[in-house]
Amino acid sequence: MRWDSQRADSDPQQALLGLDGLVRSVRSPEFAGVTFHEVRARSVLNRVPGQSAVPFSWTVNPYRGCSHACAYCFARNTHTYLEFDAGRDFDTQVVVKINAPEVLARQLKRPSWRREHVAMGTNTDPYQRAEGRYRLMPGIIRAFAESGTPFSILTKGTTMSRDIPLLRSVAGDVEVGLGVSIALLDRELQRRVEPGTPSPQARLELVRRLRDAGLPCGVMIAPVLPGLTDSTEQLDALLAEVAEAGATSATVLALHLRPGAREWYAQWLAREHPELVDGYRKIYGRGSYAAAGYRRVLAARVGPLLRRHGFARDRGEASHRIPTPREAEVVPEQMTLL
Ligand code: SF4
Numbered sequence: 001m002r003w004d005s006q007r008a009d010s011d012p013q014q015a016l017l018g019l020d021g022l023v024r025s026v027r028s029p030e031f032a033g034v035t036f037h038e039v040r041a042r043s044v045l046n047r048v049p050g051q052s053a054v055p056f057s058w059t060v061n062p063y064r065g066c067s068h069a070c071a072y073c074f075a076r077n078t079h080t081y082l083e084f085d086a087g088r089d090f091d092t093q094v095v096v097k098i099n100a101p102e103v104l105a106r107q108l109k110r111p112s113w114r115r116e117h118v119a120m121g122t123n124t125d126p127y128q129r130a131e132g133r134y135r136l137m138p139g140i141i142r143a144f145a146e147s148g149t150p151f152s153i154l155t156k157g158t159t160m161s162r163d164i165p166l167l168r169s170v171a172g173d174v175e176v177g178l179g180v181s182i183a184l185l186d187r188e189l190q191r192r193v194e195p196g197t198p199s200p201q202a203r204l205e206l207v208r209r210l211r212d213a214g215l216p217c218g219v220m221i222a223p224v225l226p227g228l229t230d231s232t233e234q235l236d237a238l239l240a241e242v243a244e245a246g247a248t249s250a251t252v253l254a255l256h257l258r259p260g261a262r263e264w265y266a267q268w269l270a271r272e273h274p275e276l277v278d279g280y281r282k283i284y285g286r287g288s289y290a291a292a293g294y295r296r297v298l299a300a301r302v303g304p305l306l307r308r309h310g311f312a313r314d315r316g317e318a319s320h321r322i323p324t325p326r327e328a329e330v331v332p333e334q335m336t337l338l
Contacts, residue, residue, distance in 0.1 A: 019082060019095065028133075034067050034092050036130060041097040045107045045118070056119040056152075060104060062136045064095040066124040068156055069196040071268040072223055075123045077260025086260035087267075091196065094130055101139025108147035118144065120153045121179070127157025129196065138166055145170035152177030154220060158198040158206045168213045180207050180247075181220040184229040185238050192272055193225070204245045211246035219247040223255035226283050226290065227276045230254075230298060236305050243309040250311040252302045254290045262288065 021040040028036075046059045065079055069091035076086035084093050097103075107113065120126045120140075131137055141163060144151045151174065153160070160178075167176060182203050184190055190200055198206075210217040219242045224230045229238075235252070242250050257265055262284075270277055283294045290298075306312055 023098065030133075031067070031129065034094060034130075037093065037095045038098045039095055040099045041103055043107065044097055044100045044103045054119075054122075056117045056122075058116055058118040059122040060100070060118055060120050060126075060140065061123045062097050062100040062126055062134075062140065063124050063128060063130060064097075065090050065093055066128050067091060067094060067130065067196045068125055068128050068194060070194045072193065072225070072255055072257070072261055072265045074256065074258050074261045076264055077258060078123060080260065087264045090264075094128070096130060096134055097136070098134065100136050101143055104140055105143040105146070108143055108149055113147065113149075115147065115149050117175075118149055118151045120151065121155050125155050125157050126153060127155040127159040129157070129159070131157065131159045132162075137163055141166055141170060145173050148174055150175035150177075152179065154179040154181060156181045156194070156197045156203060158202045161206055161209050164209060164213045164215070167210075167215055171215060176215065177218075178210055178215055179218045179220055180210075181222060182238065182242065183221065183223055183225070184234070185241065186229070186234075189228060193228075193268065200241075204241055207242070207245040207247050211248070216248045217246075218249035218251065219245075220251050220253070222251070222253040224252060224298060225255050226294065227279055228273070230301075232301055232305070235302060236308075239305050239309040239311065243311065247311075250306060250309070252298075252306070254295055254298055256289045257284055258288045 019037055019039055021042065023038045023040055025035055025037045027034070044060050044062065046061070048054055048057050048059060064082065065084070066073065066075070073090070076090045079086050079090040079093070082095065084090065126137055126140075137160075141151075143149075153176075160180075167178070170176065180203050182200050183194070185200050187199060187201075190197065197203075207217050207219060221235070221238060221242070224235070229235075239250060255265075266277075266280075269280060283290050285291065
């Protein structure tokens, strides 16, 4: 790999970057079309704004942008704070906080740190493809464990399986919540709507491996895409696979479309499924959340399926609460879906 020789800092776009602590920008044939902007962060522990209704107060995101490239990703708009766009740039201009483990360890050692729960995967995926190269997560997990800080991780990235022995060893010392996000089973649709993600089957295998290692693992069936993944048959088949993989819980959430994601997903839908555009207009109108009528129908559909597959309550003996990235954006009514 010619990683080190692929400096991209002569790129004219670099002059526009609002990146604090930029060390270098690199490309690699291994990650065609993706530029990694390596930065030295001053802080990696983020406090969740006080008005947020999420069940955690702190987050850590070692990466900004995400090569998993989900058309519906609600974090897209955060890329505009860096003077990137919320569309293709979000997928291909990935910021890497290369010193995240050291900075986090330092922050967690402060006497003022009260060992509150820290959620990962709340903005971008910590086990996206770049993690195979940068290997930031082992140091981050160790920093949590050594400081006695409970944490959770939600991911679509099967690179997490690399860290199963480490997760297993720290789970005896601190509370660990793990979640895998699987929105659908249809491989062709997955390739089109989440083109950078591992296959659904690979993610089910990750769930299996986590459970075989004795770790709790919930599954986020999210987002449910109206007209594409929301039939009783589709949800039933997915929940059956999730149950068979041994997931300790399953949570189903409808798609929501915040600004940034809304425009990008609308383009995707018009290109891939123009016949659904009018239906989405009716469900989403000008807002971010699915209409109450749609959510009611989905809830009525999902409830019996969750019961059928044993997910009416958590199945795991030690199933810790899994804070999810979606929850950070979910209005209270959506939480009543289940
Ligand atoms: S994996 Fe998560 S963070 Fe990454 S693009 Fe998809 S929805 Fe966004």
